[in-house]
Amino acid sequence: MMKFWNKRVKLGILTENPELEDDIKAIQKEIKDKVKKKFAGSLAIRMVDSGSCNACEAECNALSNPYYDLERLGIYFVASPRHADVMLLSGLMTFNMTPHVLEAYEQIPEPKWVITLGDCPVMAAPFEKTFAIKAPADKYLKITHHIAGCPPSPKEIMLGLLEFLKKI
Amino acid sequence: MRFIARYAKERGRIFEITTVYDTEVKKEQVDKEKPVIGTLSHEHPAALWFERKMQDDFGIIVEDAFDKRPLVHQEQFPKHVHPMRKDFHAKELEFSEFQPYNYEVINGDGVFQVSVGPIHAGIIEPGHFHFSQAGEKMLHLEVRHFYKYRAIEKMLEGKTLHEAKPIIERISGNESIAYQICWRDIVLQASQQELPLALQKQHAFLLELERIIHHLTDLGFIPNDAGFGAALALGSKLAEDARRKMKEITGHRFGFGAIDFENRLLDTASLDEWLYDMEENIEYFEDWIIDIPSLWDRFDTTGMLSLKKAVKYDSVGVVARASGLATDRRLNAFYLQHGFELSSEISGDVAARFKVRISEVKNSLKMMHNLLEEDTTALHIKSVDDGEYVSFTESSIGELFMAIDIKEGVIERFFVRDASFMNWQALHVMMRKDIIADFPLINKSCDLSYAGNDL
Numbered sequence: 001m002m003k004f005w006n007k008r009v010k011l012g013i014l015t016e017n018p019e020l021e022d023d024i025k026a027i028q029k030e031i032k033d034k035v036k037k038k039f040a041g042s043l044a045i046r047m048v049d050s051g052s053c054n055a056c057e058a059e060c061n062a063l064s065n066p067y068y069d070l071e072r073l074g075i076y077f078v079a080s081p082r083h084a085d086v087m088l089l090s091g092l093m094t095f096n097m098t099p100h101v102l103e104a105y106e107q108i109p110e111p112k113w114v115i116t117l118g119d120c121p122v123m124a125a126p127f128e129k130t131f132a133i134k135a136p137a138d139k140y141l142k143i144t145h146h147i148a149g150c151p152p153s154p155k156e157i158m159l160g161l162l163e164f165l166k167k168i
Numbered sequence: 169m170r171f172i173a174r175y176a177k178e179r180g181r182i183f184e185i186t187t188v189y190d191t192e193v194k195k196e197q198v199d200k201e202k203p204v205i206g207t208l209s210h211e212h213p214a215a216l217w218f219e220r221k222m223q224d225d226f227g228i229i230v231e232d233a234f235d236k237r238p239l240v241h242q243e244q245f246p247k248h249v250h251p252m253r254k255d256f257h258a259k260e261l262e263f264s265e266f267q268p269y270n271y272e273v274i275n276g277d278g279v280f281q282v283s284v285g286p287i288h289a290g291i292i293e294p295g296h297f298h299f300s301q302a303g304e305k306m307l308h309l310e311v312r313h314f315y316k317y318r319a320i321e322k323m324l325e326g327k328t329l330h331e332a333k334p335i336i337e338r339i340s341g342n343e344s345i346a347y348q349i350c351w352r353d354i355v356l357q358a359s360q361q362e363l364p365l366a367l368q369k370q371h372a373f374l375l376e377l378e379r380i381i382h383h384l385t386d387l388g389f390i391p392n393d394a395g396f397g398a399a400l401a402l403g404s405k406l407a408e409d410a411r412r413k414m415k416e417i418t419g420h421r422f423g424f425g426a427i428d429f430e431n432r433l434l435d436t437a438s439l440d441e442w443l444y445d446m447e448e449n450i451e452y453f454e455d456w457i458i459d460i461p462s463l464w465d466r467f468d469t470t471g472m473l474s475l476k477k478a479v480k481y482d483s484v485g486v487v488a489r490a491s492g493l494a495t496d497r498r499l500n501a502f503y504l505q506h507g508f509e510l511s512s513e514i515s516g517d518v519a520a521r522f523k524v525r526i527s528e529v530k531n532s533l534k535m536m537h538n539l540l541e542e543d544t545t546a547l548h549i550k551s552v553d554d555g556e557y558v559s560f561t562e563s564s565i566g567e568l569f570m571a572i573d574i575k576e577g578v579i580e581r582f583f584v585r586d587a588s589f590m591n592w593q594a595l596h597v598m599m600r601k602d603i604i605a606d607f608p609l610i611n612k613s614c615d616l617s618y619a620g621n622d623l
Contacts, residue, residue: 004456014405047291051316054619055341055422058385060291062411065404079289095261096242096315097294100286126334131251131261132319151341153421 014066017155039085042074043165046084046108047117050101050137051094055151056118060088062154075161081107086164089141090117090151092127093134105141113144115164118151125150144168170495171482173569173585174208174218176226178254183228188558188569198228207233214482214593225252225321240314240622243267251322272310274300279307282604286315293618297607304603309596316622324582329355329552329572332579337424340586340620345371345378346563348427350570350584353559358552358574366543368502370434371427373539374414375561376532378423380446381410382564383525383532386615390522391457393609394466399457406449413442429547436540447533454526467519471598471610474516481594485566485587487614490524491516497562506538507531518613552577563587565617586620 047060060077063070070076078084081104093101105114114137119125121137129135137143145167147160170190177184183203187194198205207230208215219230220239227250230236238245244263250256273281280301286294296312320339324332329351336351337344349371356363363371388403411421417434418426457463473483478491488495492514499510511527513520558571566587573580591614598610 003452007452007456011405048287049293049316051318051622052293052619053338053341053344054293054617055338055344057291057293058341059421061385062404062408064400065408066401067405067408077291081287091316092318094316094318095245095263096317097286099244099263100294100315104287126338127318128323128335129259130319130323131258132317132322150338150424151422 015069015072016067017158042076043086043161044076044078044084045086045088045161046081046104047077047088047090048081048101048104050089050091050097050121050135051133052091052118052120052151056090056120059151059154059157060117063157068154068158070158073158073162081105082109084108085112087112087114087141088117089114089121089137091135092120092123092125093137093140095132095134098134098140102140113164113168114141115145115147115160116143117147117157117160118149120150122146122148124148171208171212171215172567173571173583174215174222175571175583175585176222176228176252177573177581178226178252183226185222185228186571188571203228204231205229206231209233209235212482213480214590217589217593224250226250227253237270240317242314243269251319256322269312271298271312272308273298274307276302278302295618297611299604299607301604304605306599306602306604306607309599309607311592311595313592313618314622316619318623320584320623321582324579326578328578329358329574332582334425336584337427339584339623340617341422342382342617343378343563343565343568343586343620345375345423345426346561346568347570347584348423349375349561350559350568352427353561354557354570354572355549355552357557357559358555359550360553361547361550364543364545364547366541366545367429367431367547369506369539369541370431372503372506373434373536374418374423374426375563376536376539377410377414377417379564380529380532381407381414382615383529384410384450386612387453387457387522387525387529389615390467390518390609390612391460391463393612394463396460396463399453399463402453406446406453410446413439429549431544431546433544434540434542436542439540440537443533443536447530450526450529450533454530464519466606466609467522468515468517470518470602470606471613472515472517472601473594473598475514477594477597478516481597482590483566483594484590485562486521486524486528486564487591487594488566489513490520495567497560497567503535507535518609521613565615565620566591584620584623586617588616588618588621591616592621 123136145164172188174187181200182197185196222228224238224240243266246264282299285296294315298310300308337348384407388400391399414423415421473491475492478488478493489512496510498508509531511524554574556573561568569585571583
């Protein structure tokens with residue numbers, strides 16, 4: 001047990017970009033009314049993969065590692081669309097997933113927004129259109145914000161989410 | 169004889185069915201007008217998905233199969249459409265009327281069904297799991313996938329090998345380097361060139377780096393699914409360190425575009441130091457986690473795949489090695505010279521798969537020291553010849569098989585079989601003695617790819 005605590009003390013706090021906390025504080029002040037009213041101070045995200053290569057999902061998972069620790073900003077990934085404010089959509093909107101994505105969107109309570117993640121949902125990735133691909137996603141859903149990259153790095157995702165908060 | 173893959177090609181007026189085993193390749197031809205073949209699924213249950221896929225892709229009828237349900241084509245997919253046929257050119261398909269899919273279920277007094285997915289609670293890929301339950305006990309599980317089906321095989325037809333590269337490296341993000349190495353081997357065969365040792369070592373270094381990133385992520389997530397979050401904090405920290413190293417070396421966090429025939433100068437001294445540091449960390453991790461009894465209480469005997477079943481289902485990769493089946497594509501002179509040791513366990517449970525991962529991370533780090541090279545010989549690729557080429561690579565999940573036919577300089581048929589395609593089919597036999605609450609843990613311990621499976 002002592003070994004564990006020694007390691008813990010030696011590692012210290014790894015979380016980077018503390019300036020983002022100031023950013024979110026500033027944004028929160030700026031759009032305080034909106035966030036307070038709409039999000040009760042925190043933003044709940046439902047991540048939906050509509051046919052990606054899993055790199056975007058890996059980067060979203062990385063957002064919870066000690067370096068990024070997204071939750072300190074009051075932004076959470078939630079387990080059900082019914083708990084969410086925002087759908088974060090990655091992937092190519094495949095033929096087989098499209099009906100399920102739309103169903104998940106239906107389940108999100110109003111007011112709701114869609115953010116597209118990575119190059120796939122806007123058809124900017126090297127994948128070519130086939131019969132099995134329904135992207136771009138804006139044919140089916142109203143997209144409020146887009147986070148570009150193949151895949152976007154965790155820091156780019158964080159900055160993208162903050163930009164989205166400034167936008168609405 | 170280990171069954172590896174079975175797939176069809178359209179050749180004028182016939183379909184050629186290729187069946188790949190570890191020791192031989194069998195080919196049979198059937199008339200396109202009356203495409204009827206026999207099933208192999210009685211001897212090799214894992215042949216079933218290949219055959220159901222052929223039925224959807226080409227309209228080939230597997231006469232004596234016990235399961236003729238569609239695989240890739242789901243409820244709203246138009247009937248009698250076979251997209252892999254050469255005369256199919258549509259770029260858009262309309263949704264057709266909803267046709268319910270008949271799940272494999274067990275019925276009886278008090279037995280109920282639990283349907284999970286395709287969208288899951290965590291940040292994971294989409295897929296469907298259908299359980300028949302007697303209380304908490306899982307009586308049966310059907311794994312149903314292909315929600316991510318992007319028609320990669322069709323997409324790549326008509327492209328040159330170089331045009332296909334950016335797509336091939338994005339088939340499965342976690343195994344990008346492995347896919348690229350399979351592609352590389354086919355380019356080398358088609359241009360009849362040998363890879364200089366320096367490049368071979370550099371690519372192998374990247375493949376091992378990809379493996380430790382994937383394994384370290386799992387070493388965090390598996391305990392997390394048993395309710396031990398501290399391991400995820402440390403595991404994901406180490407995985408992030410390794411991913412940043414990937415970015416430093418290749419310019420991309422997942423190594424997209426990393427495997428080419430140019431040679432990057434590696435700072436071997438600093439990498440050596442980094443590897444020692446990682447070794448110290450993984451040893452600390454092992455030492456720490458092995459002493460958490462409540463965790464091993466969940467791991468031991470959970471999700472057991474016996475050696476007999478692993479052989480029967482032709483399992484590959486970490487799953488096979490954890491059940492005592494010694495299959496690894498790295499069992500060759502090159503890897504053995506650089507310090508490769510096969511990691512295996514015999515108990516076949518979650519604990520075994522966890523321990524195989526720890527041991528592989530340690531072995532990979534040891535090998536990576538030996539793979540560091542300061543030589544910067546590059547290779548210029550000559551033009552490629554037409555022909556049929558196959559290659560194998562051991563990805564972080566298991567054996568990856570790729571087959572490409574080139575005709576008039578472009579891809580005539582592209583086929584790839586991810587390790588996941590085999591192992592998904594063995595998942596339901598691991599559940600026999602467990603309760604449904606153990607399912608996420610068992611699934612995570614195999615950590616199979618959905619994207620690589622669905623294509």
